[in-house]
Amino acid sequence: MKYIDEFNDPELAQRLLDDIRATVTQPWAMMEVCGGQTHSIIRHGIDQLIPAELELIHGPGCPVCVTPLEMIDKALEIASRPEVIFCSFGDMLRVPGSNRDLFRVKSEGGDVRVVYSPLDALTIARENPDRQVVFFGIGFETTAPPNAMTVYQAKRLGIANFSLLVSHVKVPPAIEAIMQSPSCRVQAFLAAGHVCSVMGTAEYPSLAEKYQVPIVVTGFEPLDILEGIRRTVQQLEAGEHTVDNAYGRAVPAEGNPAAQRLLADVFEVTDRSWRGIGMIPDSGWRLAPKYRDYDAEYRFMVSELTTAESTECRSGEVLQGLIKPHECAAFGTVCTPRNPLGATMVSSEGACAAYYLYRRLQPARGEVTNVG
């Protein structure tokens, strides 16, 4: 067993695997929603340790991967302006826009800064009152409350030279879109643990019921993922479809009420395009009208952008779980972390990057066929 010694508790890992093996009687396909889970699964070879009947379909939960190309191009245009200090999380630096990335903008003289917390960008704004400071606010429900708090503080403290370029996305509408796709093979979901730390589990029972799929809230560590798979398989084999929480230590059922209140104040739900996937109704957040003065899209009014996506890149199909990364002809040949064609090859949470880093020298296990 080539990976199991790397688990922090190999005996527990073995027990979980034994239990999964003893439960499985037929093929099942489940989707891990979060890119952090995908990374962990590939890094630790979890997809190769579990019984061959089980397929893990990698989901769209990589925030930098699904940020729409048009928004990346807007960010690059704003970041290039001489009056702007453009702040971002580090994992956006090499996400490809139509013809460059933030790393390139910086090398061309743009003032691009990486921050640990969005509040750091607010501090930069206070220290540079004669400059425009923009923070690139992307991410799922986990990252939205910190960005909401930063805009709330900017307004409360009157820091007028700060603005947020917002492209937040939400998990439940994506689950809905995946289940409504004619090519959907997903029979169960491992829900994203830290998204649920914020939002709780209340949004999921109606989805489990409507689409007859088990939804198991799952953490990110290898043992958490095995436990999530174990509970999912139990439900699938028993013909059940309920919401179960396998990450209780960080996910109370109600989530984080203070964060939810602030989200409701600062943001409003909007349709959002997902890179490689397309528009998903009500799947995003934008700033509510009373915070519009702090919206970088309104402040800078970037227009006349012509976006151009790579014609070779199949990251959209990867993000929808329709193909595995190595099934794309560009994977590992013209598309590598050094020269990424798509965002999935860049981020630590992107499925293509994970396969490239941990899998490219190993023979692939036979794919489990469609069990529809």
Next chain:
Amino acid sequence: MCLAVPGKVISIWDQDQTRMATVDFGGVQKTVCLEFVPDIAIGDYTVVHVGFALQRLDEASALATLALFRELGELDLEFGDAWQRAAAEAGASPHKQDRGGTTEVA
């Protein structure tokens, strides 16, 4: 990006009427906003995402996760120099290797 790292609250103070803390992540200390976890106290463990505490966590779980993250290099990813990492991945520095420990041929 949804990585959240457990840490121990070392000190708490008020900044512009906002509750802030110094949180220790196994040796790395960061300033963290506590506004979403109003009842957390010095000595408690909390799950932190991009400088914001999101939930309380029990000590045993927190320490186990921190030990695992350190071993896996996740703490470097969270708190390390993103420019250096981006430069290495872009091949801008001949002295750096990519995170997989392999040298690119492209």
